[in-house]
Amino acid sequence: MKNDNTVRFTPKNYVVTAVLLAIVTAALAAAPYWLGRADLRLAGEIMLYISLATLWNLLAGYAGLVSVGQQAYVGLGGYMLFAFTIFIGVPPILAIPIAGVIGALLAIPVAFLVFRLRGAYFAIGTWVIAEVFRLSFAQISALGGGSGTSIPASIVKSMAETRAARESLSYWLAFGLAAFIILFVYLYLRSSKGLALTAIRDNELAASSLGIDIWKTKFFTYVVSAALTSMVGALIFLQKLRISPDAAFSVNDWTAFVIFIVVIGGIGTIEGPIIGAIIFFALRETLADLGTGYLITLGVVAIIIMLKAPNGIWGILRDRFDISFFPLLYRVENQKQDR
Amino acid sequence: MNYILSVSDLSKSFGAVTVADEQNFGVTQGEALGIIGPNGAGKTSLFNLITGTLAPTSGTITYCGESITKQSAALRCKKGIARSFQVPQPFSGMTVFENALVAATQAANLRGQAAYDFCIKVLEQTELLAKANIVAGQLTLLDRKRLELTRALCTKPKLLLLDEIAGGLTESECVSLVDTIKAIHAEGVTIIWIEHVVHALLAVVDRLIVIDFGRIVANGNPQQTMNSDQVREIYLGIDADV
Numbered sequence: 306m307k308n309d310n311t312v313r314f315t316p317k318n319y320v321v322t323a324v325l326l327a328i329v330t331a332a333l334a335a336a337p338y339w340l341g342r343a344d345l346r347l348a349g350e351i352m353l354y355i356s357l358a359t360l361w362n363l364l365a366g367y368a369g370l371v372s373v374g375q376q377a378y379v380g381l382g383g384y385m386l387f388a389f390t391i392f393i394g395v396p397p398i399l400a401i402p403i404a405g406v407i408g409a410l411l412a413i414p415v416a417f418l419v420f421r422l423r424g425a426y427f428a429i430g431t432w433v434i435a436e437v438f439r440l441s442f443a444q445i446s447a448l449g450g451g452s453g454t455s456i457p458a459s460i461v462k463s464m465a466e467t468r469a470a471r472e473s474l475s476y477w478l479a480f481g482l483a484a485f486i487i488l489f490v491y492l493y494l495r496s497s498k499g500l501a502l503t504a505i506r507d508n509e510l511a512a513s514s515l516g517i518d519i520w521k522t523k524f525f526t527y528v529v530s531a532a533l534t535s536m537v538g539a540l541i542f543l544q545k546l547r548i549s550p551d552a553a554f555s556v557n558d559w560t561a562f563v564i565f566i567v568v569i570g571g572i573g574t575i576e577g578p579i580i581g582a583i584i585f586f587a588l589r590e591t592l593a594d595l596g597t598g599y600l601i602t603l604g605v606v607a608i609i610i611m612l613k614a615p616n617g618i619w620g621i622l623r624d625r626f627d628i629s630f631f632p633l634l635y636r637v638e639n640q641k642q643d644r
Numbered sequence: 645m646n647y648i649l650s651v652s653d654l655s656k657s658f659g660a661v662t663v664a665d666e667q668n669f670g671v672t673q674g675e676a677l678g679i680i681g682p683n684g685a686g687k688t689s690l691f692n693l694i695t696g697t698l699a700p701t702s703g704t705i706t707y708c709g710e711s712i713t714k715q716s717a718a719l720r721c722k723k724g725i726a727r728s729f730q731v732p733q734p735f736s737g738m739t740v741f742e743n744a745l746v747a748a749t750q751a752a753n754l755r756g757q758a759a760y761d762f763c764i765k766v767l768e769q770t771e772l773l774a775k776a777n778i779v780a781g782q783l784t785l786l787d788r789k790r791l792e793l794t795r796a797l798c799t800k801p802k803l804l805l806l807d808e809i810a811g812g813l814t815e816s817e818c819v820s821l822v823d824t825i826k827a828i829h830a831e832g833v834t835i836i837w838i839e840h841v842v843h844a845l846l847a848v849v850d851r852l853i854v855i856d857f858g859r860i861v862a863n864g865n866p867q868q869t870m871n872s873d874q875v876r877e878i879y880l881g882i883d884a885d886v
């Protein structure tokens with residue numbers, strides 16, 4: 306029997322989207338050459354939030370692990386950067402992947418603990434763990450205890466001589482990590498493990514009856530996302546140059562805003578967290594003067610989106626224009642019928 | 645006897661409800677076994693026990709000479725036990741093709757082009773190929789049942805458990821389903837089929853088991869079993885065409 310059907314990932318009009326994606330990526334990579342100092346800082350911050358949102362989306366949107374405790378790994382990563390650079394003299398750039406490895410190692414026992422909990426209990430469990438992390442780091446007097454510590458100027462200078470060079474480097478690290486995380490999540494979801502993860506998201510009973518080890522798949526996803534979140538955390542505090550338990554393990558900064566970003570952008574899609582982060586920062590920059598009014602506006606926007614567009618802003622755009630920057634859908638095409 | 649599957653003293657109860665009561669039977673390699681019984685008799689529960697989505701209260705399940713009683717559902721599937729769900733359980737956000745691909749990659753361990761080709765072949769066989777790109781959540785109940793069969797076949801099963809897949813079909817659809825199942829059986833797949841549409845069932849199976857209140861009340865030649873007193877008693881006034 307001759308097979309007239311082919312299976313393809315990319316939609317037919319993907320060339321346009323791919324070119325667009327390449328141009329945007331190139332422009333962002335060159336940002337230090339065309340953005341002013343304040344804007345470059347902001348762009349770097351957006352990159353870090355895109356990273357956090359992409360990772361939280363992998364957990365909640367794909368693995369069904371609704372964690373409200375990812376600040377545990379942001380803070381851990383930040384503290385590991387400080388510990389390894391200050392006490393052991395590791396160069397900051399090397400300390401970032403080390404923070405990732407430590408994040409993964411700690412995530413293993415944490416997973417064994419919180420995976421016993423389901424649904425809302427899982428969410429609360431992750432939060433409790435993050436609080437335990439915060440209280441533990443507040444006890445370490447070598448790292449400044451409850452009031453925190455700063456990175457010595459000599460270590461900062463070791464990264465690059467001039468301030469402008471440091472700021473460019475800082476941006477490129479954030480951009481590079483965000484690009485790496487998005488690419489990693491994309492390739493992971495396209496792999497056969499990613500297919501298993503998507504199946505679990507849709508129906509756990511069917512998934513387990515079709516040979517998928519649900520626990521193992523979720524465990525792997527949790528540990529990898531903890532590792533990458535720790536790396537993002539290290540980078541965040543390398544830019545802040547100061548760390549304290551309250552800032553490092555802030556549920557507001559590292560989880561609440563991140564959830565907002567993913568929800569308004571579109572949960573369960575790769576584009577969603579990226580768009581969500583841009584919208585979040587646009588709102589923040591225009592409404593920051595409102596004080597508490599700003600937070601109320603965020604809340605209202607989130608509620609409206611959840612009610613009117615459960616698939617987020619990206620969901621609306623995708624359905625309206627039938628586009629996809631990171632195509633994940635398999636399409637079967639019949640040569641005879643389609644042409 | 646060369647059993648591919650055998651259960652011994654298998655029991656399961658939910659509080660006061662007994663869905664499996666000291667069941668003993670074996671299925672030989674290449675056999676097609678039918679299971680009938682009134683609603684709530686425990687037929688689907690037996691499939692849940694065999695596939696591992698339900699743990700028995702007592703008893704053992706042996707598959708290919710090895711006790712699988714304590715093994716996970718995923719592992720049993722990888723070893724060749726596949727089932728269709730009576731109440732379809734599609735991956736609703738994924739397309740029909742992707743549903744099939746999950747089975748082919750996760751259970752049958754196929755990759756890339758080999759997996760695609762295999763899925764397309766099965767979709768053709770189950771008459772779902774034209775709907776390959778439709779999101780499973782949008783399928784009609786009938787197509788969801790076809791998808792159940794498709795996914796089960798995409799695992800490359802040695803033992804296929806079918807749970808009421810003929811209900812609601814038109815006469816010609818039913819004939820084509822029977823042909824499909826016969827073809828699968830002819831390829832050497834052992835089949836256990838739970839079905840209320842008895843004439844379709846009898847066109848395929850070599851043997852019939854009757855379950856009532858979790859007990860196996862009859863086990864043997866299909867025609868003789870259908871005519872037995874136990875079956876007449878259970879079905880009295882229920883299935884006039886039997």
Ligand SMILES: Nc1ncnc2c1ncn2[C@@H]1O[C@H](COP(=O)(O)OP(=O)(O)OP(=O)(O)O)[C@@H](O)[C@H]1O
Binds near residue numbers: 685
């Ligand atoms: N998880 C469960 N908890 C409690 N009771 C259950 C559970 N699963 C099934 N039952 C009960 O066990 C009995 C047998 O159910 P089962 O689904 O096995 O019947 P069945 O023979 O497949 O019936 P049908 O022909 O209607 O599909 C029913 O009374 C059902 O309500």
Ligand SMILES: [Mg+2]
Binds near residue numbers: 687688689730807
């Ligand atoms: Mg049933």
